[in-house]
Amino acid sequence: MHEMALMGEIVQLIEQDARMKNIKYVKKVELVVGTLSNALPDALQFAFDVYKIQEDNCLTTDAELIIHVEKAKAICTICGQQYEPVAKIAQCPTCLLPTGRMVAGETFRILAYEGG
Amino acid sequence: MKIALEVDVLTNNNRAAAFNRQLFEETNTLVINIMSSPGAGKTTILEKTIEALANEFRIGVIEGDLATEKDAERIRALGAQAVQINTHGGCHLDARMIAAVLPQFDFQHLDILFIENVGNLVCPSGYDLGQQHKVAVLSVPEGNDKIPKYPTMFMRTELVLLNKIDLLPYLDFDVEQAKKDLSYIHPQSKLLPLSAKTGEGMDEWLHWIREGVARCKKQSISQ
Numbered sequence A: 001m002h003e004m005a006l007m008g009e010i011v012q013l014i015e016q017d018a019r020m021k022n023i024k025y026v027k028k029v030e031l032v033v034g035t036l037s038n039a040l041p042d043a044l045q046f047a048f049d050v051y052k053i054q055e056d057n058c059l060t061t062d063a064e065l066i067i068h069v070e071k072a073k074a075i076c077t078i079c080g081q082q083y084e085p086v087a088k089i090a091q092c093p094t095c096l097l098p099t100g101r102m103v104a105g106e107t108f109r110i111l112a113y114e115g116g
Numbered sequence B: 001m002k003i004a005l006e007v008d009v010l011t012n013n014n015r016a017a018a019f020n021r022q023l024f025e026e027t028n029t030l031v032i033n034i035m036s037s038p039g040a041g042k043t044t045i046l047e048k049t050i051e052a053l054a055n056e057f058r059i060g061v062i063e064g065d066l067a068t069e070k071d072a073e074r075i076r077a078l079g080a081q082a083v084q085i086n087t088h089g090g091c092h093l094d095a096r097m098i099a100a101v102l103p104q105f106d107f108q109h110l111d112i113l114f115i116e117n118v119g120n121l122v123c124p125s126g127y128d129l130g131q132q133h134k135v136a137v138l139s140v141p142e143g144n145d146k147i148p149k150y151p152t153m154f155m156r157t158e159l160v161l162l163n164k165i166d167l168l169p170y171l172d173f174d175v176e177q178a179k180k181d182l183s184y185i186h187p188q189s190k191l192l193p194l195s196a197k198t199g200e201g202m203d204e205w206l207h208w209i210r211e212g213v214a215r216c217k218k219q220s221i222s223q
């Protein structure tokens, strides 16, 4: 459900841009999806497949979706170590204190699209 | 032809949130976005809060639910203005839904606007509504493991109301462990145990709200 709405946003943003550039169809979309962004790659792919077979948007029926997954990353504010947080997001694995600052993983962006 | 677009997927939401935020700031309204799983006690906490603050502040509420006016009716029964948004299956509120109902409020005569989000611990936290504060409600019967299991909610809320502490004697919820878990996910966040039913702990929550209102008003004096 949620990813269908998000794919609607993605298609809308691409169509806004494509219209200005006089691009009629889109055959490839590239996204960056952070592991903490609340969007699931599989569900996004499913939503994309639903959208691309519909006729009322710019996606071609064989359009391709590429998802670059951005891993969560935190930096300890004490020792400076960079680590991939699991459940204890702010806990530095070296200092064992909740001193981490999130620097990656929340991204959810459209990188590029291809069409003509 | 390949076009580098480089935009946030929530661009249109963020634009609407900026519009909302500007209105809230210009009218010095304190706006609090309250999120939790269904049944944690958001509406009950709001009812008790409105009862306690009705003589001090003018309060409005936006209620988000999949269907029905039930929660808005509970708030209206206390004499506060409430607008219900039905998302018809949608699992969160977004900033455009909020912007669409804002004209129904008279912001010149409002001190606090509470937004009760759709019951869901996952996606509501990802949508900026233009609020100054995001608050999560977690309730004792939901169990100890919810903070580490739903980190994307608790890393984005500055205050967690641990509701239904009147049930602590009957359930094995460990409050100290919950505080520790929260500090690992989001060290700047605070856990505030309370019971909307008995009123225990409510004073600290009301104090937090009063401070928020005072900050909003002070901003208008210094401008």
Ligand SMILES: Nc1nc2c(ncn2[C@@H]2O[C@H](COP(=O)(O)OP(=O)(O)O)[C@@H](O)[C@H]2O)c(=O)[nH]1
Pocket: B036, B037, B038, B039, B040, B041, B042, B043, B044, B045, B119, B163, B164, B165, B166, B167, B194, B195, B196, B197, B198
């Ligand atoms: N025991 C107990 N029950 C509560 C408390 N707060 C709310 N409830 C009950 O929890 C249920 C759900 O509350 P509600 O406010 O509708 O939750 P919401 O879905 O988050 O808005 C209702 O039956 C409330 O009476 C509390 O502090 N203690």
Ligand SMILES: [Mg+2]
Pocket: B042, B043, B044, B071, B116
């Ligand atoms: Mg409710």
Ligand SMILES: [Zn+2]
Pocket: A076, A077, A078, A079, A080, A081, A092, A093, A094, A095, A096, A099
């Ligand atoms: Zn460290």
Ligand SMILES: [Zn+2]
Pocket: A002, B090, B091, B092, B123, B124
């Ligand atoms: Zn959602």
